[in-house]
Amino acid sequence: MIADILVAGxxxxxxxxxxxxxFNILHRPxxxxxxxxxxxxxxxxMLMAATPIGGLPWGIAAACVMAVVAIVTLAEERVAVTPVxxxxxHAVGWVITTLAFSLLLAEAAGRLxxxxxxxxAPPWPxxxxxxxxxxxxxxxxxxxxxVIAVAVVALLDVLDRSRLGTALxxxxxxxDGARLRGIDPAALTRRSFLLGGALAGLTGVLxxxxxxxxxxxxxxxxxxxxxxxxxxxxGDNRGVLVAGWVLGVIEAAGxxxxxxxxxxxxLFAAMLLILLIRPNGLRGLAVQRHV
Amino acid sequence: MTAQDEELIAVSGLSSxxxxxxxxxxxxxxxxxxxxxxxxxxxxxxxxxxxxxxSGLLRPTSGSVRLAGTDITGWSPERIxxxxxxxxxxxxxxxTGLTVAEHLRLGLWNAPNRRxxxxxxxxxxxxxxxxxxxxxDAYAExxxxxxxxxxxxxxALMREPRVLLLDEPSIGLAPVVIQRVFAVVDRLRTHxxxxxxxxxxxxxxxxxxxxxxVLRHGRVEAAGSAAELxxxxxxxxxxxxxxxxxxxxxxx
Numbered sequence: 001m002i003a004d005i006l007v008a009g010x011x012x013x014x015x016x017x018x019x020x021x022x023f024n025i026l027h028r029p030x031x032x033x034x035x036x037x038x039x040x041x042x043x044x045x046m047l048m049a050a051t052p053i054g055g056l057p058w059g060i061a062a063a064c065v066m067a068v069v070a071i072v073t074l075a076e077e078r079v080a081v082t083p084v085x086x087x088x089x090h091a092v093g094w095v096i097t098t099l100a101f102s103l104l105l106a107e108a109a110g111r112l113x114x115x116x117x118x119x120x121a122p123p124w125p126x127x128x129x130x131x132x133x134x135x136x137x138x139x140x141x142x143x144x145x146x147v148i149a150v151a152v153v154a155l156l157d158v159l160d161r162s163r164l165g166t167a168l169x170x171x172x173x174x175x176d177g178a179r180l181r182g183i184d185p186a187a188l189t190r191r192s193f194l195l196g197g198a199l200a201g202l203t204g205v206l207x208x209x210x211x212x213x214x215x216x217x218x219x220x221x222x223x224x225x226x227x228x229x230x231x232x233x234x235g236d237n238r239g240v241l242v243a244g245w246v247l248g249v250i251e252a253a254g255x256x257x258x259x260x261x262x263x264x265x266x267l268f269a270a271m272l273l274i275l276l277i278r279p280n281g282l283r284g285l286a287v288q289r290h291v
Numbered sequence: 292m293t294a295q296d297e298e299l300i301a302v303s304g305l306s307s308x309x310x311x312x313x314x315x316x317x318x319x320x321x322x323x324x325x326x327x328x329x330x331x332x333x334x335x336x337x338x339x340x341x342x343x344x345x346s347g348l349l350r351p352t353s354g355s356v357r358l359a360g361t362d363i364t365g366w367s368p369e370r371i372x373x374x375x376x377x378x379x380x381x382x383x384x385x386x387t388g389l390t391v392a393e394h395l396r397l398g399l400w401n402a403p404n405r406r407x408x409x410x411x412x413x414x415x416x417x418x419x420x421x422x423x424x425x426x427x428d429a430y431a432e433x434x435x436x437x438x439x440x441x442x443x444x445x446x447a448l449m450r451e452p453r454v455l456l457l458d459e460p461s462i463g464l465a466p467v468v469i470q471r472v473f474a475v476v477d478r479l480r481t482h483x484x485x486x487x488x489x490x491x492x493x494x495x496x497x498x499x500x501x502x503x504x505v506l507r508h509g510r511v512e513a514a515g516s517a518a519e520l521x522x523x524x525x526x527x528x529x530x531x532x533x534x535x536x537x538x539x540x541x542x543x
Contacts, residue, residue: 163396163397163400166389166393166396166397167397167400169386169388169389170386170389170397173386173387173388173389174384174386174387176348176368176380176384177380177384177385177386178386179347179348179367179368179369179372180346180348180368180372180377180378180379180380180384181372181377181397181398181400181446182368182369182372182373182377182400182401182402182450183369183397183400183401184367184369184401
């Protein structure tokens with residue numbers, strides 16, 4: 001039973017971690033937390049579940065979904081983020097504008113698609129069929145999701161040390177200082193939104209077979225991703241993935257040990273407890289490691 | 292050579308400020324290729340505002356800035372950097388969490404020839420500041436003030452700019468380190484670099500500079516050769532004040 005909890009925790013935790021990594025990508029050049037992230041992921045899942053894209057070979061379908069969600073995210077940057085930041089880079093108007101964009105997406109999805117949740121099959125040769133190895137039960141698709149989440153974080157680590165990643169860190173540290181070195185924060189912001197949007201699309205594609213794809217799935221992912229962000233530390237991709245796993249395991253344990261249906265309560269209680277003990281989340285540990 | 296060629300920077304009628312608050316009023320000056328041009332004046336005289344307007348961080352309310360004959364008024368800072376004018380702001384403004392090596396690489400951000408010249412330029416900067424070569428993997432925030440200033444200058448030199456705007460390079464540094472920084476600025480001039488130097492250490496700045504201007508309440512109070520400015524007794528008493536007297540005493 002413990003093994004089942006760990007498997008479920010790691011798999012769903014990987015999704016929460018990926019949501020939070022998406023927050024990080026968009027936050028870096030803008031200091032904005034994108035409240036539309038959950039609905040962007042929902043769009044990704046629904047494109048797989050309810051449009052002809054889902055019928056394409058999986059690799060092509062995933063690429064199409066990532067491209068479409070990336071473009072929607074860039075549109076969000078154009079209408080809901082950059083105009084607000086142009087007025088004042090310290091204002092918090094983006095809270096309302098990204099939330100408004102989120103509601104627009106949810107509303108549009110509600111009109112386009114039925115609110116009947118639909119199942120999406122995992123891509124061949126992966127399946128949801130549960131295997132048992134040494135007493136641990138898991139499916140090949142579950143393994144793939146965890147591996148992909150780790151690979152995404154590892155890839156972003158590499159990107160972080162590239163020239164582009166260095167420039168992004170410079171913009172995050174001192175926007176005007178970066179401009180004086182010839183770095184255009186607006187251009188980097190656009191690239192970050194494209195990348196973060198593509199990741200949201202990928203997260204939706206990955207989530208579709210695990211969760212039922214539905215037009216209402218966005219809010220739960222947003223909030224759990226936000227919990228992973230708070231616990232893992234904003235800006236720290238490894239931290240938020242680990243935090244996603246921790247919260248995923250706690251949630252799975254809650255479903256088993258408390259009553260089923262109360263797992264969200266257990267998850268958020270655990271998040272509050274962790275933040276009470278470590279106000280900076282797990283991140284304090286990471287910072288000490290760096291210095 | 293025409294006057295246009297000789298005047299690398301031509302600022303005319305430049306007024307600017309923060310929001311609705313005007314700080315500098317109708318400032319005129321020109322800087323010739325290869326000169327060190329000092330901008331001196333007391334606290335709040337508008338020196339930093341002047342530099343920030345030239346480098347594009349602030350938009351002028353009126354007037355113009357020309358760089359090598361091109362009108363760069365109202366350009367974005369990143370475009371002005373690409374055009375060969377680099378502004379090292381007060382306090383260095385290095386990036387927390389970036390190493391020395393990463394700072395130097397960023398110095399070539401968007402430079403068209405960066406792949407070809409990166410190694411050679413890095414070597415040249417390390418020749419100029421050997422301490423940077425020893426601390427390539429150190430984070431900027433753990434460097435000493437002097438090392439940070441050298442990194443800021445080294446980063447700017449990666450791009451081989453035509454003009455360097457240096458805002459208070461001496462701030463927070465020990466006197467012996469200041470001497471070293473000023474010696475480097477002096478050496479850069481022999482490589483054909485043009486420098487606009489903002490300094491509170493008026494005596495030292497004027498000793499280094501070819502020409503300069505005195506800013507007071509956002510207006511040009513006096514302008515001319517550095518030697519004339521340093522000698523002007525009225526200026527010394529009225530505007531350069533204790534700082535100049537103090538610098539003089541140190542020299543003697």
